[in-house]
Amino acid sequence: MELRQLKYLVTVVEEASFTHAATKLHVAQPGVSAQVRQLERELGETLLDRSGRGVRPTAAGEAILPYARAALAAVEGARASIDELTGLVRGQVRIGALPSMASIDLPEVLAGFHRRHPDVDISLAEGTAEHLALELHAGRLDLALLGAGVLPPGVATQVVADEALVAAVHPSDPLARRERITAGALRDRPLISLPTGTGLRACADEACAAAGFQPHIALEAGDPHMVTRFAARGLGVALVSESLARAHAPEVSTVTIVRAPRARILLAWRADGPAGPAARALIRHARAALPDLPRSRPNSSHPGQES
The missing domain is CATH 1.10.10.10 (Winged helix-like DNA-binding domain superfamily/Winged helix DNA-binding domain)
Structure with missing residues (x-):
């Protein structure tokens, strides 16, 4: 044998x-x-x-x-x-990530790790936050960048992005003339969002529920950039992170949603630790390369036009 x-x-x-x-x-x-x-x-x-x-x-x-x-x-x-x-680090590491994260330069993080450990093979898988959390818990991923949500037991996290959930609209949309709105202003509007199971979608659903209505999701897309481009074509109001909306200016206008949940991205790994030195080196590198942010409160109300 x-x-x-x-x-x-x-x-x-x-x-x-x-x-x-x-x-x-x-x-x-x-x-x-x-x-x-x-x-x-x-x-x-x-x-x-x-x-x-x-x-x-x-x-x-x-x-x-x-x-x-x-x-x-x-x-x-x-x-x-x-x-x-x-002191030799070699082998393979497996990282999972959301399809698009405008606020995090994942290629630079992985390039920095590769420069330090050229003998380690890096594999990358994309998926929803829910899927990535399950893959991490099952040991099929060593590290994951995912949206905040319900995590399985035994997973440690570090907040690496914490942004406002905003409304992105075509510049001709009536909402574009406002700096701030409440979620209630979206009650009768067609909304564009990521699918269920993603962190941004959870934030959007939470904001609408807090305002007392069920969101009318007119369009869904797995790519956040696609969600924003739909809004740029006047097909509805995209609910995305602030950095993503700003990245598509001036095609879309960004409108703050007061008291909205925060869109967070977590660096996650198994708390009991991976078995191999390569995976442990990756976690150490990623934790040092990405900021450890405090958890912020939801957007608070400020003077200005709201609805």
């Missing part, structure tokens, strides 16, 4: 496919199949059910999987311990 065979078995189960497993492992598909069959011959049991559309573990396969994963984790832990002892 070889570690390679165990790794191939675990990867095939996770991907539910020999082809996808081979792609992930960067080896030829026949090689993966041959190694798994060799392992089955050695154990005298069929470990994978190949009869359906997807590959699934048999009862024997389910029985061996915990031991296979434990063996692979032990080897990875041994390598990480030696790397840490010798």
